[in-house]
């Protein structure tokens with residue numbers, strides 16, 4: 001018998017709260033438990049407070065997870081719900097990713113004002129993005145565009161578009177859908193020309209290693225194919241050192257017991273890139289990702305990373 005509510009830790013942003021609610025709904029359904037069996041605990045993180053500079057310059061990944069992990073060590077929460085994309089490849093001691101929810105659409109979405117798609121934007125138009133990967137991919141597609149820094153939550157970015165600060169921006173389709181904002185999307189970026197960040201669209205749940213009652217509960221909502229795809233993508237990222245100052249994209253697709261992976265690194269200006277494609281058994285997901293990362297790293301050579309890594 002469960003005596004006290006399971007405390008679900010989350011960041012306080014609207015997107016994070018939507019993800020925590022989805023997790024709670026799945027746990028309620030899987031275990032036939034009422035809403036009162038769970039408590040959602042919102043915790044503010046350093047990443048949420050930095051609005052004036054790129055996160056890549058402020059310490060990168062981990063900024064969104066550190067406070068939640070401390071709350072987990074302190075026993076203030078039992079699990080932490082995250083966007084897999086924001087998770088460092090190396091977790092702190094004693095914590096593990098014990099469940100992944102079924103992945104949403106991993107594609108990026110374009111929100112255009114002067115034109116519905118990047119290719120139709122007028123010469124020299126301004127596109128806002130704070131993601132190094134998206135900046136590099138936009139520049140690779142359209143070197144003439146002016147790519148500017150764009151931070152803040154979705155609502156802030158939409159307001160900046162209204163104010164004419166930029167003619168377009170790119171956000172994850174998954175996040176927009178979870179917020180019920182898919183109506184603002186004017187184009188969806190194809191996976192081959194605009195590959196997503198490793199983990200994009202997948203919610204993951206972190207817990208304490210050895211917390212058997214909690215991990216048993218989470219096992220019931222774990223979506224194996226998403227976990228396997230993520231094992232591959234995260235191994236690719238880890239092999240490349242996962243520096244958040246190198247634009248990196250990677251996406252694994254699962255079909256039965258087969259996995260196909262495509263990974264890409266680019267220079268921030270989008271003029272140079274190296275791509276690896278691999279296929280194999282799902283059981284070898286992590287090896288496939290690691291080998292692809294090693295291959296890309298070897299092909300790029302050390303000069304590729306000079307200057308920003």
Ligand SMILES: NCc1[nH]cc(CCC(=O)O)c1CC(=O)O
Nearest residue numbers: 083085171172174175200201202
């Ligand atoms: N770094 C912020 C972040 N982390 C996860 C998502 C989207 C949701 C997801 O990928 O699951 C976003 C916003 C965005 O990129 O538009």
